[in-house]
Amino acid sequence: MNEDRAAPILRKIIHVDMDAFYASVEQRDNPALKGKPIAVGGGHRGVVAAASYEARPYGVRSAMPSVTAKRLCPDLIFIKPRFEAYRTVSQQIRAIFADYTPHVEPLSLDEAYLDVTEDLRGIGIATSIAEEIRTRIRAETGLTASAGVSYNKFIAKLASDQNKPDGLCVITPRQGPAFVALLPVKRFHGVGPKTAERMAALGIETGADLRDKPLDFLRAHFGNSAQYYHDLARGICHRVVRADRPSKSIGAERTFDVDLKDPADLLTELDRVSTYAWERIERSQARGRxxxxxxxxxxxxxxxxxxxxxxxxxxxEQFLAAGVRLLRALLPVPKGIRLLGLTLSKLEDSEQADEREPVLPL
Structure with a gap:
């Protein structure tokens, strides 16, 4: 039997998600930024890594080009990322998690799943554990976190987003199917933008729409993913919390102030990117092919x-040499290059790496 599909007992799952994490750390450490729209990252040619809640009403979002963000919010303040500071706070938060359960699956620096079915403190009530964790995070870091509490990972993650910021949402097994039915399928884990478009073309916009489609219909249109979508629409998810979730890749990338075309300039920048990437690879003790x-x-x-x-x-040196061979095969480039990145994947022994932030922007 597939381990992910084994569900012998009803689980108690918490998904903790820090509120505007990078931006909140910056506002905490610099009181002059509190109450102001800020974006971490950006710069002349970069992208927004995180936006404060004051910036979001203007439409500023992560991964948005900085020029677009500035146009939407002329008063936006760009802050250079301080990843070591964010990692330090993340370690504080994970130490809090460890007081309640060894079953913690970090997704990134600012969010994680916790399985508290058997909690270390014997509290027994997942909602009480979530409240205590949120209280401690505020007291020990000066930051706020939102949490979702439910009987599986899928619904816990959806729930953590319901009452942001600084909120808590609890979805019981009885409430799960109805909760899922009301949500747009584009919010479902595993339903990306392209899949959401395909579903919309088939008349599937909400969880209820998905639930109403027979399994044979889903198999005809979504193949091996049909059973997974069929289950999600009914609030069913058998994915377990894995404390040893591996990273997919580790690397670094750099956005240039001026577009580059000269091969010598590109090779120089690739050398620089490889240095930053390899430092991170060594810190994580990862090995990859x-x-x-x-x-x-x-x-x-x-x-x-x-x-x-x-x-x-x-x-x-071997890492850079592989990157150089890949770049030389593309030279001369047909147009200017604004960003270069280099990553290592097919990782082994990468427990310390961050799952959702494998590429460090420079």
Missing amino acids: TVTLKIKYQDFQIITRAHSLNAPVADR
Whole structure:
């Protein structure tokens, strides 16, 4: 039997999600920023890594080009990221989690799943545990967190977003199917933008629409994913909380102030990116066999090229050499390049790496 589909007992799952984490850390550490619209990241050619809640009413969102964000919110203040500060706070938060359960699955620096079915403190009530964790996070870090409490990971994550910021939402097994039925399917884990478009074309906009489609219909249109979608529409999810969830890739990328075309300039920048990436790889003690080059052209077209070795990459020199071979195969470039990235994947022994933030922007 597939381990992820085994559900011998009713689980008690908490999904904790920090509120505007990077931006909130900056506002905490610099009181002059409190109450103001700020964006972490950005700059002349960059993208927004995180936006404060004061910036969001203007439409500013993460991954948005900084020029777009500034146009939407002329008073937006850009702050250079301080990833070491964010990691320090993240470690404080994870230490709090560890007081309640060893079953913690971090998704990134600012969110995690906790299985508190058997909690270390014997509290027994998941809602009380979530409240206590949120209280401690506020007291020990000066930041707020939202939490979702439910009987599986899928609904707990949806619930944590319901009452943001600084909110708590509890969905019981009896409430689960009705809760899911009202939500748009584009919010479902595993339903990306393209799948959501396909579903919309089939008349599937909400969980209720998805629930009403027979399994055979879903199989005809979504193949092997049909059973998964069929279950989600009924509030069913058998994914377990995995404390040893591996990272998919680790790397770094850099956005340039001026578009680059000269091969010598590109090779110089690739060397720089490889240095930052390899420092992070060494910190995580990860080993991997696949090197991937990412290029974003001046018109925002993105391409990637990858090369897999027969054995794990031994050092930065081998890592860079693989990247150089991938880049040289694309030279001369047809148009200016605004971003270069280099990552390592097919990882082994990567428990310390961050799942959702594998690429460090420079």
